[in-house]
Amino acid sequence: MCGIAGYNGNTxxxxxxxxxxxxxxxxxxxRGPDGDGILVRxxxxxxxxxxxxxxxxxxAQPMTSADGGLAVSFNGExxxxxxxxxxxxxxxxxxxxxxxxxxxxxxxAQKGLDCLADxxxxxxxxxxxxxxxxxxxxxxxxxxxxxxxxxQGGMLFFASExxxxxALPGVTAEIDPLALDQIFTLWCPIPPRTAYRGxxxxxxxxxxxxxxxxxxxxxxxxxxxxxxxxxxxxxxxxTQAEELRAxxxxxxxxxxxxxxxxxxxxxxxxxxxxxxxxxxxxxxxGLRTFSLTFRSAEHDESAWxxxxxxTLDAExxxxxxxxxxxxxxxxxxxxxxxxxxxxxxxxxLHLLSxxxxxxxxxxxxxxxxxxxxxxxxxxxxxxxxxxxxGRQPGxxxxxxxxxxxxxxxxxxRQQTPEYLARFFSxxxxxxxxxxxxxxQRFRSTAAAKLFFSAGLKEAIGDYDAAADLAGRLxxxxxxxxxxxxxQYIETAFLLPGYILSSQGDRVMMxxxxxxxxxxxxxxxxxxxxxxxxxxxxxxxxxKHVLKEAARGIVPTAIIDRPKQPYRAPDAEAFSGAAAxxxxxxxxxxxxxxxxxxxxxxxxxxxxxxxxxxxxxxxxAAFIGILxxxxxxxxxxxxxxxxxxxxxxx
Numbered sequence: 001m002c003g004i005a006g007y008n009g010n011t012x013x014x015x016x017x018x019x020x021x022x023x024x025x026x027x028x029x030x031r032g033p034d035g036d037g038i039l040v041r042x043x044x045x046x047x048x049x050x051x052x053x054x055x056x057x058x059x060a061q062p063m064t065s066a067d068g069g070l071a072v073s074f075n076g077e078x079x080x081x082x083x084x085x086x087x088x089x090x091x092x093x094x095x096x097x098x099x100x101x102x103x104x105x106x107x108x109a110q111k112g113l114d115c116l117a118d119x120x121x122x123x124x125x126x127x128x129x130x131x132x133x134x135x136x137x138x139x140x141x142x143x144x145x146x147x148x149x150x151x152q153g154g155m156l157f158f159a160s161e162x163x164x165x166x167a168l169p170g171v172t173a174e175i176d177p178l179a180l181d182q183i184f185t186l187w188c189p190i191p192p193r194t195a196y197r198g199x200x201x202x203x204x205x206x207x208x209x210x211x212x213x214x215x216x217x218x219x220x221x222x223x224x225x226x227x228x229x230x231x232x233x234x235x236x237x238x239t240q241a242e243e244l245r246a247x248x249x250x251x252x253x254x255x256x257x258x259x260x261x262x263x264x265x266x267x268x269x270x271x272x273x274x275x276x277x278x279x280x281x282x283x284x285x286g287l288r289t290f291s292l293t294f295r296s297a298e299h300d301e302s303a304w305x306x307x308x309x310x311t312l313d314a315e316x317x318x319x320x321x322x323x324x325x326x327x328x329x330x331x332x333x334x335x336x337x338x339x340x341x342x343x344x345x346x347x348x349l350h351l352l353s354x355x356x357x358x359x360x361x362x363x364x365x366x367x368x369x370x371x372x373x374x375x376x377x378x379x380x381x382x383x384x385x386x387x388x389x390g391r392q393p394g395x396x397x398x399x400x401x402x403x404x405x406x407x408x409x410x411x412x413r414q415q416t417p418e419y420l421a422r423f424f425s426x427x428x429x430x431x432x433x434x435x436x437x438x439x440q441r442f443r444s445t446a447a448a449k450l451f452f453s454a455g456l457k458e459a460i461g462d463y464d465a466a467a468d469l470a471g472r473l474x475x476x477x478x479x480x481x482x483x484x485x486x487q488y489i490e491t492a493f494l495l496p497g498y499i500l501s502s503q504g505d506r507v508m509m510x511x512x513x514x515x516x517x518x519x520x521x522x523x524x525x526x527x528x529x530x531x532x533x534x535x536x537x538x539x540x541x542x543k544h545v546l547k548e549a550a551r552g553i554v555p556t557a558i559i560d561r562p563k564q565p566y567r568a569p570d571a572e573a574f575s576g577a578a579a580x581x582x583x584x585x586x587x588x589x590x591x592x593x594x595x596x597x598x599x600x601x602x603x604x605x606x607x608x609x610x611x612x613x614x615x616x617x618x619x620a621a622f623i624g625i626l627x628x629x630x631x632x633x634x635x636x637x638x639x640x641x642x643x644x645x646x647x648x649x
Contacts, residue, residue, distance in 0.1 A: 003028030003049040009155030010043040024164040055099030076123030079254040135210040143204030143496025162338040177459040185465040188497030225484035241548035251521035263288040268304030271367025321348035323573035350507040369519035375536035383437035437486030448621035483533040571613040
């Protein structure tokens with residue numbers, strides 16, 4: 001894991017080019033504190049900050065091929081580089097280093113862009129071919145590693161983080177109104193759009209080819225599911241579980257490859273426990289696990305964490321996240337995330353990665369991706385119940401199934417079936433709506449736009465974020481099973497747009513910690529996509545085949561416990577932070593930004609301080625407004641530190 005940056009174009013002098021590369025390197029140093037490098041090759045410049053994990057002594061970048069024809073700045077890992085190296089050796093390639101970066105160069109020399117299909121890894125890279133005068137930017141299948149770009153003065157600039165582009169002269173942090181509308185509807189921008197005007201994101205599974213001043217962006221991989229008519233039968237779950245267990249074991253094995261120790265996050269749920277258990281079987285000196293705890297029973301899973309750690313005989317470490325910690329860290333987190341968020345969930349994860357780094361670790365395995373790939377989220381169960389009830393809308397017994405949803409929200413479970421049917425907007429959408437599974441979530445989130453200013457609403461106009469998303473769905477989407485349609489929306493958009501970015505790469509790499517995700521191994525993803533829907537969601541039993549695969553490896557109590565998704569205190573964390581909120585949400589500051597209704601936000605702030613915020617809308621609105629306003633005050637580390645000091649006081 002590292003930070004990469006660079007440019008393409010010939011409108012700046014060599015000295016100015018080095019200066020701009022240096023500015024971007026400086027803004028990315030938290031991602032790579034172990035070294036940095038700059039390489040200027042005519043109209044292309046490459047820069048790199050290194051977090052040394054593989055090839056500690058000989059993996060410095062940017063790296064060139066032996067003949068100097070190719071140069072690369074590479075962020076991430078190619079986990080199957082050992083096997084690829086042996087194949088390339090058999091084809092006559094010679095290697096000077098032990099790094100996966102050189103394997104990337106040799107693979108490209110052998111196959112060109114077709115080499116991407118051979119890579120099992122999480123990566124973003126910029127590769128310059130001096131002979132063809134071509135620059136290639138590429139990003140991994142699932143969007144684990146980030147890559148952003150902007151144009152200035154006819155030149156292309158790119159970097160691992162938006163902050164590096166904002167370090168360039170003339171690049172400004174201007175919030176994009178349509179991006180804000182997307183975030184306050186879908187939870188994240190739709191790539192290539194980002195939160196800032198003029199700054200774009202290379203979508204997951206895409207490449208950009210730059211040659212002779214022309215830029216072409218195209219997909220090199222896309223998530224897909226079988227047509228509903230061609231979907232395989234349910235099959236024997238025992239056989240499927242055995243195959244899945246072998247795939248996950250190998251995905252974990254190759255993600256333990258490193259020249260430094262590898263630990264694991266442990267939440268106490270099935271997904272992280274399964275990965276930790278597989279890893280514990282392979283590490284030679286005992287597995288180190290890292291966990292978050294909370295004082296509130298609603299968020300805390302420490303009892304489950306202790307049970308799993310004891311079963312694995314792991315060296316367990318944990319850190320408690322308090323409301324005060326969330327307030328104090330929020331400004332710095334926003335500086336790294338560089339995108340408004342609707343939950344505080346990234347903040348405790350920033351605290352957790354800091355603990356990992358403080359303990360001398362650079363790499364951790366996590367269970368991210370299992371809920372998307374194996375249909376673990378309650379939104380999948382909710383959509384199934386709504387469809388089931390929709391086939392007999394007059395049935396009173398069917399609507400009772402709504403009481404089985406979201407068991408970790410007792411207030412919701414206490415409501416009557418009639419109330420819950422109204423709450424979930426049962427019967428209000430057409431069953432053939434491509435966004436049927438997510439329509440209620442989008443509607444609930446969009447309710448927070450009540451706090452938008454008149455000026456922002458005018459700038460947005462009649463734009464419809466959900467319709468925009470629906471228009472970007474694949475051509476064969478309508479032929480998929482409804483569960484697979486829901487999984488695609490969650491996996492192709494929210495996973496890379498929020499989970500792997502705001503809750504993943506940005507808050508982990510802020511502390512120079514690399515996360516690795518065995519569930520997002522493309523072999524596991526493809527295997528799961530090809531399973532019948534009932535293998536993943538059997539009735540209302542989520543992750544059916546995954547639970548069966550975990551038996552005998554993970555404690556039965558963990559497998560069978562009710563799902564408790566990771567959440568953190570939202571508005572309640574700020575109830576004692578009057579000085580902080582008075583600064584960030586000051587009326588004159590809100591008026592200056594012009595994004596939110598000053599009076600409405602003032603009333604919401606008072607509700608937060610009086611601990612009167614209840615329900616999703618106000619919590620999402622408060623965190624969304626606060627995070628957006630913090631982005632306006634975190635352009636520099638100094639202003640971020642000032643706000644953090646106010647929050648901690």
